Amino acid sequence: xxxxxxxxxxxxxxxxxxxxxxxxxxxxxxxxxxxxxxxxxxxxxxxxxxxxxxxxxxxxxxxxxxxxxxxxxxxxxxxxxxxxxxxxxxxxxxxxxxxxxxxxxxxxxxxxxxxxxxxxxxxxxxxxxxxxxxxxxxxxxxxxxxxxxxxxxxxxxxxxxxxxxxxxxxxxxxxxxxxxxxxxxxxxxxxxxxxxxxxxxxxxxxxxxxxxxxxxxxxxxxxxxxxxxxxxxxxxxxxxxxxxxxxxxxxxxxx
Amino acid sequence: xxxxxxxxxxxxxxxxxxxxxxxxxxxxxxxxxxxxxxxxxxxxxxxxxxxxxxxxxxxxxxxxxxxxxxxxxxxxxxxxxxxxxxxxxxxxxxxxxxxxxxxxxxxxxxxxxxxxxxxxxxxxxxxxxxxxxxxxxxxxxxxxxxxxxxxxxxxxxxxxxxxxxxxxxxxxxxxxxxxxxxxxxxxxxxxxxxxxxxxxxxxxxxxxxxxxxxxxxxxxxxxxxxxxxxxxxxxxxxxxxxxxxxxxxxxxxxxxxxxxxxxxxxxxxxxxxxxxxxxxxxxxxxxxxxxxxxxxxxxxxxxxxxxxxxxxxxxxxxxxxxxxxxxxxxxxxxxxxxxxxxxxxxxxxxxxxxxxxxxxxxxxxxxxxxxxxxxxxxxxxxxxxxxxxxxxxxxxxxxxxxxxxxxxxxxxxxxxxxxxxxxxxxxxxxxxxxxxxxxxxxxxxxxxxxxxxxxxxxxxxxxxxxxxxxxxxxxxxxxxxxxxx
Numbered sequence: 001x002x003x004x005x006x007x008x009x010x011x012x013x014x015x016x017x018x019x020x021x022x023x024x025x026x027x028x029x030x031x032x033x034x035x036x037x038x039x040x041x042x043x044x045x046x047x048x049x050x051x052x053x054x055x056x057x058x059x060x061x062x063x064x065x066x067x068x069x070x071x072x073x074x075x076x077x078x079x080x081x082x083x084x085x086x087x088x089x090x091x092x093x094x095x096x097x098x099x100x101x102x103x104x105x106x107x108x109x110x111x112x113x114x115x116x117x118x119x120x121x122x123x124x125x126x127x128x129x130x131x132x133x134x135x136x137x138x139x140x141x142x143x144x145x146x147x148x149x150x151x152x153x154x155x156x157x158x159x160x161x162x163x164x165x166x167x168x169x170x171x172x173x174x175x176x177x178x179x180x181x182x183x184x185x186x187x188x189x190x191x192x193x194x195x196x197x198x199x200x201x202x203x204x205x206x207x208x209x210x211x212x213x214x215x216x217x218x219x220x221x222x223x224x225x226x227x228x229x230x231x232x233x234x235x236x237x238x239x240x241x242x243x244x245x246x247x248x249x250x251x252x253x254x255x
Numbered sequence: 256x257x258x259x260x261x262x263x264x265x266x267x268x269x270x271x272x273x274x275x276x277x278x279x280x281x282x283x284x285x286x287x288x289x290x291x292x293x294x295x296x297x298x299x300x301x302x303x304x305x306x307x308x309x310x311x312x313x314x315x316x317x318x319x320x321x322x323x324x325x326x327x328x329x330x331x332x333x334x335x336x337x338x339x340x341x342x343x344x345x346x347x348x349x350x351x352x353x354x355x356x357x358x359x360x361x362x363x364x365x366x367x368x369x370x371x372x373x374x375x376x377x378x379x380x381x382x383x384x385x386x387x388x389x390x391x392x393x394x395x396x397x398x399x400x401x402x403x404x405x406x407x408x409x410x411x412x413x414x415x416x417x418x419x420x421x422x423x424x425x426x427x428x429x430x431x432x433x434x435x436x437x438x439x440x441x442x443x444x445x446x447x448x449x450x451x452x453x454x455x456x457x458x459x460x461x462x463x464x465x466x467x468x469x470x471x472x473x474x475x476x477x478x479x480x481x482x483x484x485x486x487x488x489x490x491x492x493x494x495x496x497x498x499x500x501x502x503x504x505x506x507x508x509x510x511x512x513x514x515x516x517x518x519x520x521x522x523x524x525x526x527x528x529x530x531x532x533x534x535x536x537x538x539x540x541x542x543x544x545x546x547x548x549x550x551x552x553x554x555x556x557x558x559x560x561x562x563x564x565x566x567x568x569x570x571x572x573x574x575x576x577x578x579x580x581x582x583x584x585x586x587x588x589x590x591x592x593x594x595x596x597x598x599x600x601x602x603x604x605x606x607x608x609x610x611x612x613x614x615x616x617x618x619x620x621x622x623x624x625x626x627x628x629x630x631x632x633x634x635x636x637x638x639x640x641x642x643x644x645x646x647x648x649x650x651x652x653x654x655x656x657x658x659x660x661x662x663x664x665x666x667x668x669x670x671x672x673x674x675x676x677x678x679x680x681x682x683x684x685x686x687x688x689x690x691x692x693x694x695x696x697x698x699x700x701x702x703x704x705x706x707x708x709x710x711x712x713x714x715x716x717x718x719x720x721x722x723x724x725x726x727x728x729x730x731x732x733x734x735x736x737x738x739x740x
Contacts, residue, residue, distance in 0.1 A: 040670050041670070068646065172547075177543075
């Protein structure tokens with residue numbers, strides 16, 4: 001297993017494009033979050049704004065980059081035929097996929113923590129000046145904020161692992177990124193169709209984006225379709241399901 | 256050249272199938288779209304103004320029947336508003352569009368023609384007519400108002416002291432009968448307080464009270480002295496109005512609005528853009544197909560054959576863009592032509608109120624949405640040609656178009672001004688083509704993308720997307736020319 005991880009690590013992260021991708025994950029997330037923090041205002045007590053969600057707005061864009069990282073971690077191998085060399089070197093296919101997931105998840109998690117904790121720290125200094133004060137019922141140094149930031153980082157990592165699984169199953173990067181981004185972004189768009197119905201709530205419970213966002217909330221928790229940990233669990237189920245599907249396809253199919 | 260590219264496109268069964276699925280997705284999601292409303296039959300039908308647009312027409316009216324031509328003058332000494340923040344508790348607020356003044360109206364029927372001169376909460380003196388007309392006068396908070404009728408023409412004057420008069424404007428009302436209802440009115444629209452995101456908007460009914468004195472009427476057909484009070488439109492669901500007349504001074508309280516109705520949080524429903532949710536499913540599918548259509552050339556080395564057959568590389572790119580764009584347009588048009596009319600019918604049958612949309616606007620929404628898909632497909636081809644990897648093209652199209660739209664419209668978590676800005680500069684601005692509701696400066700509402708109000712005009716929005724696509728095409732052309740295949 002250690003050999004497989006080392007081999008995959010060398011292959012994935014020796015590509016300068018991959019490092020750029022992680023940099024883009026951090027920069028884009030932080031930029032969008034900064035724009036949201038800079039424009040947020042809270043004029044009265046109980047203004048219903050969630051400071052954690054505002055600070056983590058960048059996750060909406062960051063997850064597209066995380067998905068891209070997940071797809072490229074294995075999609076390139078199918079494009080170039082490199083996968084045949086890889087499978088000759090590491091013939092245990094399940095072990096190969098596990099190694100790929102580990103090698104992907106570690107650096108993505110590190111970048112994601114940077115991308116979520118940095119705006120959280122910025123929010124602590126900026127938002128009180130915009131009306132998010134103790135007098136208005138906000139406590140920006142609470143543990144809830146840290147929980148939200150870490151949940152968002154784990155969410156980004158799970159999105160990357162999810163797209164690794166999908167790419168392994170479909171073997172084409174363009175189609176894989178289409179499927180992953182479709183599942184991530186379209187659940188809430190389609191759920192909108194059923195505004196005010198129980199079906200909307202169910203779609204929000206099973207959709208990875210809505211579930212992941214529930215994990216980043218710090219206020220109004222009772223009104224959400226899922227508790228934060230359930231939300232993260234749903235996303236983990238999507239990632240695990242995609243990995244199992246990808247693993248099965250990898251084991252049963254010719255490369 | 257285009258024929259050659261078309262053959263390459265249509266002989267790949269997966270691509271053709273994907274384009275068909277995209278068309279079906281738009282149609283099916285448009286019709287399936289439920290939503291549950293409570294507007295069955297005519298229960299939510301709004302009164303319509305002389306121009307046919309839905310309007311709110313509720314105010315407290317102290318009136319007389321007036322025949323022929325004449326002049327009405329009054330002094331408004333104060334105008335104050337309260338908002339009902341919770342049941343039975345009120346607080347003083349400044350309601351920008353609280354209105355108190357003089358009005359001549361064809362009848363007491365809601366939606367009938369009128370001309371009115373008024374003092375507003377913060378918007379100065381205004382001469383308004385037939386719901387959509389609005390002329391600004393001097394910025395006074397109290398003062399003298401005069402309305403002069405001469406046939407179909409009504410002229411409004413304002414004065415700070417009753418001696419020096421300024422003409423605010425003249426309006427022509429062809430629908431005004433010989434005998435009109437004329438007098439004093441007060442109304443007060445919904446008080447809206449916007450926090451930041453669209454999800455946090457507090458609205459409450461408001462009620463305004465104004466004091467009038469020095470009311471004089473000189474009318475050709477003679478003037479009676481019997482004033483009558485009527486709550487036109489029942490105060491628009493707000494608290495009941497009323498009036499007191501003591502020694503020539505009238506104190507009038509009213510609630511509601513005399514204005515075109517809008518679709519914001521204080522409005523009623525959704526727009527036909529709701530039937531086009533499937534556009535996004537189609538957009539992602541078409542972006543994948545368009546990107547693969549370009550990158551398949553590179554993967555199999557086919558690009559060398561293509562360039563041997565047609566050495567002018569710009570033409571290869573143009574032909575690819577044409578074929579992808581036309582295929583996307585055809586799929587989009589097939590889907591939207593089903594989704595909009597049938598989806599609209601389905602929504603109405605579920606009791607969802609939709610503001611009326613002219614046929615021309617419907618055609619614009621149907622063809623415009625197809626055009627957006629076509630340009631997006633071209634954008635995907637261009638990015639794929641530049642990056643030579645389809646995965647980047649798909650991610651870029653989704654990141655540039657779907658993500659801003661989701662942020663600004665679907666899950667309105669971002670502050671309103673940021674949402675507006677996203678809908679101006681990102682290619683998602685093209686969805687302004689789906690706008691069917693009109694924004695009125697004289698009506699206070701939250702005109703956010705989430706309610707169907709886009710900051711750019713419909714075709715200007717498409718222009719933004721086209722500019723991005725032109726830039727991508729130029730970069731792709733340069734890369735193709737300079738690079739080895």
